[in-house]
Amino acid sequence: MMLSDTKRLFEEKKICVIIPTYNNQNTVRRVIDGILLYTKNIIVVNDGSTDSTKDFLKIYPQIDIISLPENKGKGNALQIAFKRAEEKGFLQAITIDSDGQHYPDDLPVFVEALSNEDVLLIGNRNMTQDGIPKNSSFGNRFSNFWFWFETGIKLEDTQSGYRLYPLKSIPKKYYTPKFEFEIEVIVRTAWNDVPVRNVPIKVLYDPEERVSHFRPFRDFTRISILNTILVAIKLLYIVPRDFIRNFRKKSFKRFIQEDILESDGSNKTKALSVALGVFIGLSPVWGFQTLLVISLSVFFKLNKVLAFIASNVSLPPLIPIIIFISLSVGAPFVDGNSDIFGEEMNIELVKNHALQYLIGSIILAFSGSAIAGLSTFLFLNKMNPDSK
Structure with missing residues (x-):
């Protein structure tokens, strides 16, 4: 897809890009500069950063910046950004991490994959390639299994933060404010009969630049609790609901x-x-x-x-x-x-x-x-x- 075509589709399909960031001063500018080649429809949520992120963001008066006084988690930041995007009239939102692992030049992959139906797209990072941390690869396989169990949809990558959300079709209220939010939103969106698919993207894990805020024990525990709740909802409510719906049709x-x-x-x-x-x-x-x-x-x-x-x-x-x-x-x-x-x-x-x-x-x-x-x-x- 030509650059001009991507720019045009960003406007026609009312797409914005959301960047949640927390203490990513070494990489956030590179991410924003890369996105600006395609669109100015950018919403950055500075989630209570304590480094120089706030100062770096001042050089971008052309984009929408939301500064939160304290860090409350990625899920909370995304929910605030989704609300702002809808208020501004956007229909689709592409989320991209600010730690430098995602390539802005993959934006056309998401735009090109859009169809007339609402769809939630998740970037597939190909976690089997060299250089991927073993704990990240294991966590992704773990997440893929539970997503399949809860929705019946098989994906190769469910943890990537590089996604396209159909804003009108995702839930409006959520129960999780941190990393586990990205699991809750895709499961509950799938339960609303919205297709969830992978699209191929590149990924970069640079240990010298990348700053991860994932706390293995605490966040893994929160994710496990969430999956337990989602499985119970699936078995006790979603399965009987879908059965009755199908029967009535x-x-x-x-x-x-x-x-x-x-x-x-x-x-x-x-x-x-x-x-x-x-x-x-x-x-x-x-x-x-x-x-x-x-x-x-x-x-x-x-x-x-x-x-x-x-x-x-x-x-x-x-x-x-x-x-x-x-x-x-x-x-x-x-x-x-x-x-x-x-x-x-x-x-x-x-x-x-x-x-x-x-x-x-x-x-x-x-x-x-x-x-x-x-x-x-x-x-x-x-x-x-x-x-x-």
């Missing part, structure tokens, strides 16, 4: 045909998914069934939709029946008074016969799972014999 017949009978996986995989769902649904793990069935479906690469549907074998109206059958099945395996037919069916009954219920429910779960899985396999083979 289609007729029942079309839903069964497209999402179950013709979904990815062989008949064996689908049958195992049903078996898993029934097993979890009948097991004595009340309150954790959705979390378990989705987690195990992902771990064993089974059909999450089928497993989730099958786990609902324990819908509230059926719970008394399941408890009664479990107690009945478990009766022969315990000593003493195991006769439950003359007692009222309630939670006290389960407490008084806990071992009997536990044994019976496990037997019921295994047998119900085997019957459901085998029946599903035979049914699917008859309906779709080519998918064995």
Whole structure:
């Protein structure tokens, strides 16, 4: 893409560049000078720098500079910049780190990758190349895995700060102010059905110039806590929400045909998914069934939709029946008074016969799972014999 074309698209597509900076006096000028070759639509957030950054920024009256009195974290700085960008009428914002690792001449890569649909683009730094610190490479692989688990989207780089954000499509409120913000924003944007993609960029790790403010233990702990929360939201809210949305968009017949009978996986995989769902649904793990069935479906690469549907074998109206059958099945395996037919069916009954219920429910779960899985396999083979 020609330089003139990039400049024109910056204006036509209302793109700005955001630079959060904290004590990067050795590199911030080079970054700004490189960006000015392409656009003057620059917002710099000086996040409470204590070095000479503030003095360097005074030589750029043509750009928007936000000076914060104290350092409150990269996430906080980006959120302030996003708000300012929207107030100024920008629709897209490219963020670039001020530590010199990103090349301003990669800006056209982001601009050229824009399409008519909203998309969040993340620069792929190719963390396998020589010169990349091992801790950065490991952290990126760790982040990639959890992003995939939380969104179903596979990326090669989820930690790069060189990104393009569609300002109208990202969340307006956030819960994290520091480094972990960059994980929260891409996960929650993906949950809003906005595509998240990688674009190739260059990267420079110069130990003599680069100043990293990442605190390994503290920030890694914060990121781990965030991922734990995001996984819980994914399993308890996003998966059921998407399931209901998909079901509502289609007729029942079309839903069964497209999402179950013709979904990815062989008949064996689908049958195992049903078996898993029934097993979890009948097991004595009340309150954790959705979390378990989705987690195990992902771990064993089974059909999450089928497993989730099958786990609902324990819908509230059926719970008394399941408890009664479990107690009945478990009766022969315990000593003493195991006769439950003359007692009222309630939670006290389960407490008084806990071992009997536990044994019976496990037997019921295994047998119900085997019957459901085998029946599903035979049914699917008859309906779709080519998918064995």
